[in-house]
Amino acid sequence: MFRSYLKTIFRNISGSKVYFFINVAGLCIGFTIFTLIMLYVLNELSYDTFNTKADRIYRVVELQKSPGGQVQRVAITMPALAPALKREFPGIESAARFVLWPTVLCHYGEKRFYEHGLSFADSSIFDIFTFHFVAGSPSTALDSPYQIVIDQAAARRYFGDVEPIGKFITVETDFGKNVFQVTGVIQDFPRNSHLSFEMIASLSTLQKKYSPFIGWAVNDVVTYVLFRRESKEKTVEGALPAFLATYLPVNLWKGLEIYLQPLKDIHLYSGQILYQMNHNKGSIDTVRLFSLIAFFVIFLACINFINLTTARSVIRSREVGIRKLLGSYHSHLVYQFIGESIVISLVGLLLSLPLVEAILPTFNSVMQGRIIISYNNQTPFLLGMFLVAVMVGLIAGIYPAFYLSSFRPADLLKGRFASSTRGLFLRKVLIGLQFLIAVGLVTATCVVVGQMDYLNTKPLGFDEHDLMYIPLHDIQSRERVPLLSERMLENPSVISVSAGELTGSGPTQGEVSVMGANGPARLMVRKSYVGYRYIKTMKMKIARGGEFSRDTPSDSNSVVINETMARLLGWANPIGHKIKMIGTGRTFSVAGVVKDFNYFSLRNRIDPLVMWLDPGRCPYLLIRTTSKDRQATISFIRNTWRSVLPNHPFEFGFLSDYLNKQYGNEREDEHLLILFSLVAVFVACLGLFGLTLHTTEQRIKEIGIRKVVGASLTDIVLMLSKETMKLVAVACLLAWPVTYFFMDRWIEGFAYRIDLSPLIFLLSGFLVFVIAILTLSFQVINAGLSNPADALRYE
Amino acid sequence: MIRLYNLKKVYRTDQVETIAIANANLRIDPGEFVAITGPSGSGKTTLLTILGLLDNPTEGQYYFLGEDVSKLSEKRRADLRRKNIGFVFQNFNLINQLTVYENIELPLLHMGVASLQRKEMVMAVMDKLRITTRRNHYPQQLSGGQQQRVAVARAVVGNQRLILADEPTGNLDSRNGEEVMELLGKLNEEGATVVMVTHSTEYARWAIRAVQLFDGHVTNENILEGMRSVSELS
Numbered sequence A: 001m002f003r004s005y006l007k008t009i010f011r012n013i014s015g016s017k018v019y020f021f022i023n024v025a026g027l028c029i030g031f032t033i034f035t036l037i038m039l040y041v042l043n044e045l046s047y048d049t050f051n052t053k054a055d056r057i058y059r060v061v062e063l064q065k066s067p068g069g070q071v072q073r074v075a076i077t078m079p080a081l082a083p084a085l086k087r088e089f090p091g092i093e094s095a096a097r098f099v100l101w102p103t104v105l106c107h108y109g110e111k112r113f114y115e116h117g118l119s120f121a122d123s124s125i126f127d128i129f130t131f132h133f134v135a136g137s138p139s140t141a142l143d144s145p146y147q148i149v150i151d152q153a154a155a156r157r158y159f160g161d162v163e164p165i166g167k168f169i170t171v172e173t174d175f176g177k178n179v180f181q182v183t184g185v186i187q188d189f190p191r192n193s194h195l196s197f198e199m200i201a202s203l204s205t206l207q208k209k210y211s212p213f214i215g216w217a218v219n220d221v222v223t224y225v226l227f228r229r230e231s232k233e234k235t236v237e238g239a240l241p242a243f244l245a246t247y248l249p250v251n252l253w254k255g256l257e258i259y260l261q262p263l264k265d266i267h268l269y270s271g272q273i274l275y276q277m278n279h280n281k282g283s284i285d286t287v288r289l290f291s292l293i294a295f296f297v298i299f300l301a302c303i304n305f306i307n308l309t310t311a312r313s314v315i316r317s318r319e320v321g322i323r324k325l326l327g328s329y330h331s332h333l334v335y336q337f338i339g340e341s342i343v344i345s346l347v348g349l350l351l352s353l354p355l356v357e358a359i360l361p362t363f364n365s366v367m368q369g370r371i372i373i374s375y376n377n378q379t380p381f382l383l384g385m386f387l388v389a390v391m392v393g394l395i396a397g398i399y400p401a402f403y404l405s406s407f408r409p410a411d412l413l414k415g416r417f418a419s420s421t422r423g424l425f426l427r428k429v430l431i432g433l434q435f436l437i438a439v440g441l442v443t444a445t446c447v448v449v450g451q452m453d454y455l456n457t458k459p460l461g462f463d464e465h466d467l468m469y470i471p472l473h474d475i476q477s478r479e480r481v482p483l484l485s486e487r488m489l490e491n492p493s494v495i496s497v498s499a500g501e502l503t504g505s506g507p508t509q510g511e512v513s514v515m516g517a518n519g520p521a522r523l524m525v526r527k528s529y530v531g532y533r534y535i536k537t538m539k540m541k542i543a544r545g546g547e548f549s550r551d552t553p554s555d556s557n558s559v560v561i562n563e564t565m566a567r568l569l570g571w572a573n574p575i576g577h578k579i580k581m582i583g584t585g586r587t588f589s590v591a592g593v594v595k596d597f598n599y600f601s602l603r604n605r606i607d608p609l610v611m612w613l614d615p616g617r618c619p620y621l622l623i624r625t626t627s628k629d630r631q632a633t634i635s636f637i638r639n640t641w642r643s644v645l646p647n648h649p650f651e652f653g654f655l656s657d658y659l660n661k662q663y664g665n666e667r668e669d670e671h672l673l674i675l676f677s678l679v680a681v682f683v684a685c686l687g688l689f690g691l692t693l694h695t696t697e698q699r700i701k702e703i704g705i706r707k708v709v710g711a712s713l714t715d716i717v718l719m720l721s722k723e724t725m726k727l728v729a730v731a732c733l734l735a736w737p738v739t740y741f742f743m744d745r746w747i748e749g750f751a752y753r754i755d756l757s758p759l760i761f762l763l764s765g766f767l768v769f770v771i772a773i774l775t776l777s778f779q780v781i782n783a784g785l786s787n788p789a790d791a792l793r794y795e
Numbered sequence B: 001m002i003r004l005y006n007l008k009k010v011y012r013t014d015q016v017e018t019i020a021i022a023n024a025n026l027r028i029d030p031g032e033f034v035a036i037t038g039p040s041g042s043g044k045t046t047l048l049t050i051l052g053l054l055d056n057p058t059e060g061q062y063y064f065l066g067e068d069v070s071k072l073s074e075k076r077r078a079d080l081r082r083k084n085i086g087f088v089f090q091n092f093n094l095i096n097q098l099t100v101y102e103n104i105e106l107p108l109l110h111m112g113v114a115s116l117q118r119k120e121m122v123m124a125v126m127d128k129l130r131i132t133t134r135r136n137h138y139p140q141q142l143s144g145g146q147q148q149r150v151a152v153a154r155a156v157v158g159n160q161r162l163i164l165a166d167e168p169t170g171n172l173d174s175r176n177g178e179e180v181m182e183l184l185g186k187l188n189e190e191g192a193t194v195v196m197v198t199h200s201t202e203y204a205r206w207a208i209r210a211v212q213l214f215d216g217h218v219t220n221e222n223i224l225e226g227m228r229s230v231s232e233l234s
């Protein structure tokens, strides 16, 4: 019996290959996209979950209210906070501080490497996060200053096969050359962690060597706390204001609050938090958007299946009638059809696996290696996909199954078969839904592209083109800046040279206390150490006052602030106002105001900024060149560098490339969004194509008759495409408000944004319209051109 | 075999109510060959769907093999149909995706007959109807007459006792029509009860008894004395 069903199924398939292909292809594409996106989503959701105490770990976030009424959330807090929290709250089992250090040069014997992953932490960090020690003991590894724990990769890098414990690594930081003893080796830390631990030195080193990192004055560490199993973080949260009040001077805690952010939220829900030391930032919006697309693509494929199966049912109704006539039960037929659709769905899944295999490496490199979950050795994942495929088969099959098996054998006698008006309404609704999703996705994509394009072309406030940078990793190289600039400026291709920071580079921040227009204020600001002619070299604009100059000796007591800072403090004319640096206690006066520029991506708001003249702390040499003959200029600069600093490796880059990298994730997300939307629209088109093929096939006789009685090609084409066009129109009207609502919210997240003009919506509606017409046109025109005589002979 | 008491069938569509059969009383005994005649729209096909347990009557009783089947569930009707009734249609209604052999085998599959026995039964009936050479052909590759013979084979392969035919000759030329009628006659002689709807008085004469329908009423029952007489039967 079963064999007989299979026979009809297979012969049906071979009799209507196009339709089978459309169904399987749609599902296959759907599963491919779905699998890829699920890998990405699971990966994002997996962040930090490997920590065995994950649900008890929190990060302390500080809320700062500026006098201007703005609120900023910052992830860095005062160094004294962690010990005080542990002391005050018995529910807190452990607290630890963490600082990610800027790139440093490390060496052991002849081996020298620039390290991007050096951090300083309390040894309690090992109690909180889950580390696997290969050598050394977590309880004593970071006990005293000048101790360092390294991961296995670093151990191999510096020591090869030699036992690392007890060896000394030299680290050249901006507070001098320091020697650290290796006291522990850990297994490489999982990459799906918001923190990266490659080399961890004892925080006490900093406290000894470097004035901050003690007390309540400056925010410069990230604080993590671990709660005891039985205690509730809620009770602590309520007591935090009182806690701050007892520790901080009155004028300090007024504008401050702290709260606890659960570890599991850090990776995805920290969009609003500044000064983080995360090494990979995720976004829950992206996760949601991609999940939605994954769902849509599968859903579109399901709709194709439902539509084609019910439409094609005319062909199968006779079989159903006869089987029932011969005594098949209704329920058996339902099972048969559902089984059939599950099989088709599984075939789709099966075909998608090699496709995923093929695309995954590219996808992952586009995602910058963010995906570390592999799927083929993950039985649960494959099992999950199998279940999804069965579910999809079930969902796609259930309506067609009942629809098909409802054909009554009595109709066989009447010789009239499933007039295709049955289920026609549902088909229309489903196609409408497909168009709706298509219009929604295309509109959303247009908005995203428009917004990104706007961000890419909007002036940043400085000129990132033709600006070369060379890292200055140590004091020696920084001391040579004047000589280097002098030599380089001898070449006419070099326009201007300065030491300074790269816009968009690491989180340097500080706190200042000032007398604002409405009273005293404590404000967290971006700190920028710059050299002479920095503003000129970057081609930033001065709004008031002037830039630091060698001719003004008092400049070491001056700062330049940005317009945002002036606005926040309510200063109409900031020149001459005093700014006190918390921590060092030094006071500076404002000498100039630079026009706002964007040092991070344009997604971010511009924060208050203070520029200090301190060439000795500038981590980069910036060189503005002409755009002509770049190669010659580069080799000139290289030779100059080598002649001045023969023992320093020459590294360089261009600011525009660097900024592009900063935009990286967003750009990749944008490209993927475009790609996925296109795929989704393509799947919808597949269905439309199949359905049109079917209707024209079914109406071939009608078309013939119409032509015989005088219909023109245009009449026929209009007749066949009118319905679709109406559906597109309705879909547009329904999709636009929904899309507007969501895209309006999305675009809110940008500091600079485009207007959601009706043009975008009209354009995307038009696009879908054109795509639909193109999908239809081939068959419809073919039908219109066919010889009516052939059509009428066709029975 | 068949008893109808005050049988009524009403079709309800949106606004219209059509009385397809009004108050039919009928008795058909085992071994009979009954022709149902009447003008178009008189309810012949409707009567056949009820006799064939494809549909329930609106009112009245239908006794099939002594059992009241007028209110049976679809499932029970499917069971009875499978064992006892074979159908032959004007438009053959073979499954295009199955070969001749597979089409004929179909009812046996539904009856759950074991495979070896199935093969025997199919071969026997194909032999009898002279279609063995066509066993691996698909319906589209056959002439109308051949297709109808396959349909007849399918109707009787499981030794169904009642054969219902709705204008079995309607799509055939006279030579093929004759042939199919001969077949039905032969099967009837071998013991099958045959109920056949036909427009043609010519073919009606193959039957022993004719039931005439007019506007859903049984208007006339004649014992026919055509090709075969009652005496011939006994």
Ligand SMILES: Nc1ncnc2c1ncn2[C@@H]1O[C@H](COP(=O)(O)OP(=O)(O)OP(=O)(O)O)[C@@H](O)[C@H]1O
Pocket: B011, B012, B013, B018, B019, B020, B038, B039, B040, B041, B042, B043, B044, B045, B046, B047
């Ligand atoms: N499914 C149905 N729904 C509504 N009305 C129906 C249905 N089937 C049949 N009828 C109506 O019932 C009446 C009897 O139809 P039926 O098909 O039994 O006639 P018939 O005698 O077989 O006609 P013909 O000789 O043309 O085949 C007709 O008026 C028909 O319109």
Ligand SMILES: [Mg+2]
Pocket: B044, B045, B046
């Ligand atoms: Mg009829």
